[in-house]
Amino acid sequence: MNYKDIAEKIVPLLGGKENIISATHCATRLRLVLQDESKADKAEIEEVEGVKGAFASSGQFQIIFGTGNVNKVYEQLQPMIGKMDVDSVSHAEAVKQKMNPFARFAKTLSNIFVPIIPAIVASGLLMGLLGMMKAFEWVSTDSPFIVLLDMFSSAAFIILPILIGVSASREFGANPYLGAVIGGILTHPVLQNPWGLAEAKPEYLNFAGMDIAMLGYQGTVIPILLAVYVMSKIEKGLRKIVPNSIDLLVTPFLTIISTGFIALIAIGPLGRGLGTLITTTLTYVYDTAGFMAGLIFGGTYSLIVLTGVHHSFHAIEAGLLADLGKNYLLPIWSMANVAQGGAGLAVFFMTKRAKTKEIALPGAFSAFLGITEPVIFGVNLRYRKPFIGGMIGGALGGAYVVFTNVTANAYGLTGIPMIAIVAPFGTSAIMNYLIGFVIAVAGAFIATLLLGLKEDETK
Structure with a gap:
């Protein structure tokens, strides 16, 4: 070229x-x-x-x-x-x-969570390896290797507020290291880790007539997002009034001490409640609607991808992992993605245009690996009907993975690579995921063939 x-x-x-x-x-x-x-x-x-x-x-x-x-x-x-x-x-x-305000909000969440994906994916894969080692008894359960691998796999989720603190601070225009400190306060060892608390009740600290629950925020999402947002406002406000000569000493000190108190007294409990409410609501819909939830979400997810809002779902998925230890939304998104690949594969066999064939085949395989933009925008949306065919396949695959309760232990991976983060939930989970994969791809392929393709339809 x-x-x-x-x-x-x-x-x-x-x-x-x-x-x-x-x-x-x-x-x-x-x-x-x-x-x-x-x-x-x-x-x-x-x-x-x-x-x-x-x-x-x-x-x-x-x-x-x-x-x-x-x-x-x-x-x-x-x-x-x-x-x-x-x-x-x-x-x-x-x-x-x-952007409009809603799209701007979604973009903000996307910018915060997308940089964290490598850490979450690495932890998910490590959990998968740990699960397989225990299931197949590759080493004894009391092996030092198991202990170390357990530490490696859980670390990202334990310090998630610190990771989010850094990323959110950058997005909100604040000092990322101050954001990390706020994340560290919310996960401080003095606070009880809720992951290991089980049914026990946390201790309370009486401060100025208020009872503060000595409960940490390891793995949580909303508390640190709200805390860092407030921190960014405090820091920016202080920098406007504090003289430059003492800014380095005064601004960080006042920012941390004020945000720390606000976070532990008000923002933390409020954020935990909001996160629990979102998780409870989604789980209720998931459990009540059953496969219909997968049918609707799997069918409409590709439309959401067109808006770019889908990256903001990472915040919800991170909350599910923190509260439930599993992500039941990602398998649905995966079915929608690979279905668009199935539709693109059908276009490859149907089209007479050499340029379309040149894009359709690699675009389809890219979708099978979880990257859908080439096949969606380069092929399926161009001819409209293949995009609809992909939505049909996504709905069918989504319905199946919900019906069989397929879940993942991370977010950010779809398609074939997602098998690794489904594996920790057992062989049946892998088999059902692969069956859903085939249903989504085949359903989209057949639907696209039935809908047909008009070569002159380029809108």
Whole structure:
């Protein structure tokens, strides 16, 4: 590919460099914030060599190039649009300015939880390995290796408030190390770890006439989010009034002491109650609606992906892991993702266009690995009916995994890689997950064949 030539073709199709506010890229997509998205010629952009799809979502116009190509196009694009000084922070702010309040809130949650995914996935995989070692008796149960592996696998969940504290502080514009300290306060060893408390009642500390439960917030989500948000407001307010000469001493001190008291007295108990309410409500719907919940959630999840709001679900999933020790939502999302791959596979066999075939097959296998953007935006949504076929397959697969109670012990992995975080729940869980996988893919494939494909339908 001639990456410079590709960049030169794209700029005018985006409405010219004056229409581009900022630009960045992820692993597969060029992400741009445009002054006026209506000036972007999506159809012509998709005909440019190397482009596998283009779409507007969540305040950004995104062009799919694929791994290895997108960074090279970006390198050529930067000097052409004069946005050499744009960093990820300023780009994120530009994205938020283009969003409505609800989308902005969802984007905020996404920005907080997505960076934590590697730690959660690693812990989930370690738990899977630990579970298999115990189940198949690879080593004795009192082996030092088992003890160490148990420490490694549970660490991320125990210090989750610290991880969130760092990530949330960055998102809210506060000092990330102060956020880590607030997370450390909420998980301090003096506070009883609720994971091992069972039915015992916590001790209480009487402070200024108030009883503070000496109960920690290990593994919780909402308390630290609220605490860091309040902390960011306090810190920013102090920096406006504290003289620069004593800022280093006074601002962190007052920020931590005030936020610490507020967190333990008010925010912590309130956040724990909200988290428990969300978990209880979702579990009630899950248990009461049964497979219908999977049918509805699995069928509509792909629509949610179009908005970009789906990343905000990580906060809910982290709460489920903290309260229940399992994530029953992720298998449903996985069925929706792989179903879009099944629909894309059907398009590969049905289409007569060489460019569509070029995108459909790798896009389908990418979806089977949990990355759906190439097949959704590059193929299925382009022809509409395959996208509907994917929704049908996702609904069928979602209904099955709910009916068979398939769960995971982490979040962030879907498709084939998710088998590793389903494994700790036993062989039957793996088998039912794979059966659901097949149902979702086959259901989407057949539904897409029945719905048909019109090659001239490019909206």
